[in-house]
Amino acid sequence: MTIHNFSRFMRGMSAGNRITGRGEALSDEQLRAAVPSIFATDAHESRSARFAPVPTITVLDGLRAEGFEPFSAVQARTRIEGKAEYTKHMLRLRHRSLTNTEGDAFEIVLVNANDGTSAYHMMPGFFRFVCENGLMTGETFNEVRVRHSGNAIGEVIEGAYSVLEDAPVVVDQVSRWKSIALRDIEREALAEAAHTLRFPTADEAKPAAIQADALLRPRRSADRATDLWTAFNVVQENTIKGGLTGRxxxxxxxxxxxxxxxxxxxxxNRSLNRALWMLTERMAEIKAG
Incomplete structure (x- = not known):
């Protein structure tokens, strides 16, 4: 994905309800209260008979059998009465053995909707506990994308295993990034590219709220390290979470x-996260060359 093409992804639906487990897996009761569309087993009334609903709860139950639990979830906002039970949602899951731990861990990211606003997506992700950063991998790794038609459920279940197979490869890539030291000029280049991704339409007439170097400001002392993994996390956290002030x-x-x-x-969030991961992959390739 090029920086030029990224702006077309910046029209994402706004998020409505969200819930985070804060180190503990979320129960069905908690999920139902915050993100009810996870439990839709049929399609919204606006869909035709050809639309094949994919109940996210069915996929979630299958992944729970593999030891994965949901730790955060968000549901898109809608003003259409009766549509909240079907609208777009995103779940992040990791293995139940990784509750209240330190460091980082492989995750599975699910995106789905049964109102026609999204196909079913499943992709690898990564979670950094110190800052509660939810990362998503780039296009190098498997992404399952299933249209709501035909044998959608069967394709989803089969695709889940292809995403799980990427876990050790993702972990290995992160390990390599931790061993790559960056010079200041390289960290600045990473921040400048991320700034362009985050503010693709900024110009002199309508400047971004911050300059690119603001994305390199660490929020904790541990993030003053200069390896690629740390630099990526600092830039990603500042880009996604916001809260930075400029003049x-x-x-x-x-x-x-x-x-x-x-x-x-x-x-x-998904598109920007994946673009940042691919940007970091490119930096690693340059350093290896």
Whole structure:
């Protein structure tokens, strides 16, 4: 995915309800209260008879049998009455043995909707406990994408195992990134590329709230390390979570303070996360060359 093409992904649906387990797996009761569309077993009434619903709870139960549990979930906002039970949602799962641990861990990311707004997606992810960063891998790894038609459930179940097979490969890639030391100029290049991804339409007339170097500001002392994995996490956290403050000139030429917002939309969060991962892959390739 090029920086030029990324802007078309920035139209993601805004997030509505969300819930995070804070180190503990989420129960069905907690999920039902916050993200009810996970439990839809049929399609929204707007869909035709050809639309094959994919009940996320069925997939979740299957992954639970493999030892994976949901630790966070978010559901897209909708103003259409009766659609909240079917709208787009995203789940992040990791193995139940990794509750309240340290370091980082492989995750499975699920995106689905039974109202026609999204195909079913499953992709590998990664979670960093110290900052509760939810990362998503790039296009190098398997992504399951199933349309809501035909034998959708069978394709989803088969695809789940292909994503699980990537776990050791993802872990190995992260391990390599931890061993790659970056110079200041390389960290700055990473931040500049991420800044362009996050603010693709910024210009002199409408500048971004922050400069690229703000994305390199560590939020904790442990993140002052200069390896590629740490630099990637600092940039990713600052890009996704927002909360950074900068100064820009408004239309009247006055200097005003602006703050960055969290990337809350499901589509935008996913696309930006994956683009940042691919950017880091490219940096690793350059360093290896």
């Amino acid at each position: 820009v000139r408004d239309a009247n030429g006055r200097t005003v303070r602006r703050s960055t917002r969290e990337v809350a939309g499901i589509d935008q």
